[in-house]
Amino acid sequence: MIDKRVQSIANALEGLRDxxxxxxxxxxxxxxxxxxxxxxxxxxxxxxxxxxxxATTGTDVVADMLHxxxxxxxxxxxxxxxxxxxxxxxxxxxxxxxxxxxxxxxxAERIRAGSxxxxxxxxxxxxxxxLAKGKESRMIDGKLYVLEQxxxxxxxxxxxxxxxxxxxxTYHRGARVNNPVMxxxxxxxxxxVAQIVExxxxxxxxxxxxxxxxxxxxxxTCSKE
Numbered sequence: 481m482i483d484k485r486v487q488s489i490a491n492a493l494e495g496l497r498d499x500x501x502x503x504x505x506x507x508x509x510x511x512x513x514x515x516x517x518x519x520x521x522x523x524x525x526x527x528x529x530x531x532x533x534x535a536t537t538g539t540d541v542v543a544d545m546l547h548x549x550x551x552x553x554x555x556x557x558x559x560x561x562x563x564x565x566x567x568x569x570x571x572x573x574x575x576x577x578x579x580x581x582x583x584x585x586x587x588a589e590r591i592r593a594g595s596x597x598x599x600x601x602x603x604x605x606x607x608x609x610x611l612a613k614g615k616e617s618r619m620i621d622g623k624l625y626v627l628e629q630x631x632x633x634x635x636x637x638x639x640x641x642x643x644x645x646x647x648x649x650t651y652h653r654g655a656r657v658n659n660p661v662m663x664x665x666x667x668x669x670x671x672x673v674a675q676i677v678e679x680x681x682x683x684x685x686x687x688x689x690x691x692x693x694x695x696x697x698x699x700x701t702c703s704k705e
Contacts, residue, residue, distance in 0.1 A: 482646050482647075484645060485698070489515055489518075489698055492519070492672070492696045493670065496525060499528070500525070501531065502520070502529070502636070502637060503532070503636040504517065504532035504637050505657075506533065506639060506657060506658060507657040508558075509537055510657070511658075512639060513672045514540070514703060515703055516639075516670060520545070520637075521550060525550065527552045529552060529553040530542070530553070530555070531587075533556060533557055533584065534559075535556050535568045538566040539561075543568075552578065553577065553579065554580075556579070556582070556587070557581070559581065581611065586605050586606065587631075588658060590630055591631050593629075599630065602618060602628075603625060603628055604624065604625055605626075606626055615627055632665050633665060635667070635668045636669040638659040638662055638694075640655070640659065640674075641675070642674070642677050642681075643671060643677070644676065645679060646679055646691035647690075647692070647693070648682055648690060649663075649673065649687065649694065652674075672698050674700065674701060674703070675701070676697065
């Protein structure tokens with residue numbers, strides 16, 4: 481019997497190591513698996529690369545991870561805090577953290593490419609700009625395009641609304657940003673959900689992420705964020 485449920489955040493994160501690359505779903509703090517991230521912080525591992533839409537709002541769990549020196553590099557589309565300045569700015573200006581800035585749509589498509597096994601794609605976004613330096617560019621139908629590589633990670637941390645023991649997931653509104661596509665772009669996918677239900681309780685038409693893309697499932701009924 482397939483059963484991907486685990487009893488705790490600590491169980492869900494077993495095996496995570498220093499220097500891992502981690503996909504983090506959601507849009508800023510909306511739909512982000514913050515309890516799993518808090519668990520990563522408590523593990524005490526170092527040298528992580530985070531791939532996420534945003535770096536930190538300035539007062540969230542990612543800010544706590546940055547203060548603790550857990551993160552070595554961030555790949556994101558928006559590195560600034562809500563108020564502008566954040567701990568990320570301090571670390572970057574001090575040369576203590578690396579960043580790969582990726583336009584938002586390109587970031588999502590690179591992750592989708594990593595999930596789908598696509599070797600790369602040409603896009604007009606950022607072609608001819610600083611972000612295209614060092615990348616292959618090509619004229620297609622008279623317009624300049626830049627080749628973008630797929631993104632994959634060791635681990636994907638995602639957040640769903642409901643899940644069953646087989647790992648089939650639904651999402652709540654904005655949580656559909658990045659979480660579904662990240663589920664297929666990592667060697668290990670861990671999902672936190674607000675409720676685990678019986679197999680068959682989720683209408684198949686409502687399943688957004690099929691269970692085949694999820695390895696571990698943990699229920700977090702009262703999320704901290």
